[in-house]
Amino acid sequence: MNPEKETQQQDFPQYLCKMCGRCCKSITTEHTYEELQEMTINGSEAARVFIDLFKQYSSIEEARKHVPDQVDQVLNELGQQEGFDINKVTFYYCPYLSEDNRCGIYENRPECCKRAPNNPWSCMPPGCGFEGWQFEQREKIKKEVRKLKEYLIAAEAAAEDGIVPGKDISIDDLRKIVAQKISPWKKYGAELW
Ligand code: SF4
Ligand code: SF4
Structure with a gap:
């Protein structure tokens, strides 16, 4: 526009x-x-x-x-x-x-x-x-998605009896939360980031 x-x-x-x-x-x-x-x-x-x-x-x-x-x-x-x-x-x-x-x-x-x-x-x-701005925004979102995935991987490794240490949350619930946060970006390839 x-x-x-x-x-x-x-x-x-x-x-x-x-x-x-x-x-x-x-x-x-x-x-x-x-x-x-x-x-x-x-x-x-x-x-x-x-x-x-x-x-x-x-x-x-x-x-x-x-x-x-x-x-x-x-x-x-x-x-x-x-x-x-x-x-x-x-x-x-x-x-x-x-x-x-x-x-x-x-x-x-x-x-x-x-x-x-x-x-x-x-x-x-x-x-x-807006080309450069769009590129920056895409990279920011990709970085956020990667951080979420890394956080989940670390939580999975540390989980004891299915509970994330220090958090009152099960690892299954955390997986669901992370999946939900990533879902808007799935159609742009978020699963591979
Ligand atoms: S911004 Fe462009 S598309 Fe939107 S109303 Fe104005 S002229 Fe039309
Ligand atoms: S620079 Fe981009 S946003 Fe602005 S009028 Fe041209 S196509 Fe539309």
Whole structure:
């Protein structure tokens, strides 16, 4: 997205945005348009906002004319996922992006825009100003996951009668807690970190 540089937030480095506008022109979602419509009928506010705001490109080729590098990058990434079906991929653009890549509804832009890229693994366009930041965030998370795993291994080695010494907790419960903490990162390969 293209947040204005002057509105830096302490917890999110918006100033990193180069205002190239490509992320506002190459939006995708894991859901098909029909699924989004159904989700909207079933009360999903996020799906409603998405449908209301973004417009579909008529085809992938049409999207490629506007954001070729990002379309290829997204397709390449999706292509590595099991069950990938290119016929289910739709690219969208935002009609509120101005010609100089400013957000036309900046003060009222939806939450998904305020947070973008809200995930260190979000597929941002090549050369996006957040590339380095995303890399740092990924490394931080990997380090935390490794620390948790090391802590568990040490606790397993030290456990006596199934209890973690010095803690009022069983080693089985500790395994569950660690697994739960790691679970959000599983889809990004946390089991191998
Ligand atoms: S792709 Fe990155 S640098 Fe370009 S507008 Fe979006 S967030 Fe900013
Ligand atoms: S609402 Fe603004 S920030 Fe969000 S996609 Fe549209 S132009 Fe980009």
